[in-house]
Amino acid sequence: MSDRNITALVTGASAGLGAEFCRQLADRCDVIIAVARRAKPMQALAKELQGKAEVHVVEADLISIEGVARVMEVIRQKGPLGYLINNAGFSTLGDFEGELIDSQHAMVSLHINATLSLCRAAIPFMREMGGGNIVNVSSIGAFTPYPGVAVYSATKAFLNSFSESLQAELAGSGIAVQALCPGYTRTEIHDTPTMDRFDKAVIPEKYWMEVEEVVAASLLGLENGQLIVVPGEGNLKMAKKSLQKQLDAL
Numbered sequence: 001m002s003d004r005n006i007t008a009l010v011t012g013a014s015a016g017l018g019a020e021f022c023r024q025l026a027d028r029c030d031v032i033i034a035v036a037r038r039a040k041p042m043q044a045l046a047k048e049l050q051g052k053a054e055v056h057v058v059e060a061d062l063i064s065i066e067g068v069a070r071v072m073e074v075i076r077q078k079g080p081l082g083y084l085i086n087n088a089g090f091s092t093l094g095d096f097e098g099e100l101i102d103s104q105h106a107m108v109s110l111h112i113n114a115t116l117s118l119c120r121a122a123i124p125f126m127r128e129m130g131g132g133n134i135v136n137v138s139s140i141g142a143f144t145p146y147p148g149v150a151v152y153s154a155t156k157a158f159l160n161s162f163s164e165s166l167q168a169e170l171a172g173s174g175i176a177v178q179a180l181c182p183g184y185t186r187t188e189i190h191d192t193p194t195m196d197r198f199d200k201a202v203i204p205e206k207y208w209m210e211v212e213e214v215v216a217a218s219l220l221g222l223e224n225g226q227l228i229v230v231p232g233e234g235n236l237k238m239a240k241k242s243l244q245k246q247l248d249a250l
């Protein structure tokens with residue numbers, strides 16, 4: 001598939017990995033549709049990328065049905081996407097019993113329902129075009145269901161399983177699907193009120209990655225047809241160890 005005249009839609013484009021996806025995709029795409037709740041940082045990104053790609057800012061809360069419907073409509077109007085990056089997300093730290101159930105439902109809506117809806121909206125156009133790329137931003141947490149992240153890890157495990165089945169269903173369509181499973185990456189996600197119990201300092205320096213390297217690994221993975229991408233040697237080792245533990249427990 002030629003990378004010219006290509007449109008990308010990136011959710012969670014106002015910060016972190018989403019903003020970096022926009023930056024790196026600007027080298028490959030002509031139009032980027034940036035989706036998040038906060039317009040200001042996306043407008044700043046549009047300015048920054050001027051001359052490289054045309055950035056359309058779409059304000060939408062993807063926890064709400066209306067927000068998701070607005071973005072689905074944008075996809076219908078814009079036609080085929082070369083890239084759909086389902087990245088918007090948040091995390092919480094605390095035992096399932098102690099967390100607000102509304103916040104856990106919201107996480108399921110954002111990580112799972114929004115991803116499913118945007119895939120449904122985008123895939124028919126991609127099929128018609130004969131190709132496209134879908135990245136579902138998961139997490140290494142998909143492999144490591146530790147206490148304190150029960151719903152977060154479960155939503156990410158869903159994304160891995162969903163991506164795997166979807167890729168198989170789309171075989172021969174030219175559409176590539178990827179579940180991107182980053183480990184600790186320096187973004188705003190650890191500084192939100194829902195993560196106030198998380199102490200970044202306890203995570204050794206060697207485990208942290210930068211958004212640039214995570215997004216580069218994802219785009220390289222798409223080129224290589226890699227379905228599950230775990231950026232970083234240490235993270236890959238950790239994911240494999242956890243999978244082995246799960247196998248041993250069978």
Ligand SMILES: NC(=O)c1ccc[n+]([C@@H]2O[C@H](COP(=O)([O-])OP(=O)(O)OC[C@H]3O[C@@H](n4cnc5c(N)ncnc54)[C@H](OP(=O)(O)O)[C@@H]3O)[C@@H](O)[C@H]2O)c1
Pocket residue numbers: 011012013014015016017018035036037038039060061062063087088089090091110137138139140181182183184185186187188189190
């Ligand atoms: N950073 C890590 O260590 C790490 C590790 C593994 C996986 N991940 C995954 O990477 C993805 C991106 O996270 P990040 O680390 O880049 O975090 P981030 O810097 O906090 O960015 C999160 C993005 O999601 C958007 N978002 C949150 N709630 C939303 C909603 N209701 N509707 C629309 N957009 C919403 C935010 O925009 P607004 O606030 O403007 O809406 C923001 O643009 C997430 O899916 C996360 O689970 C991150």
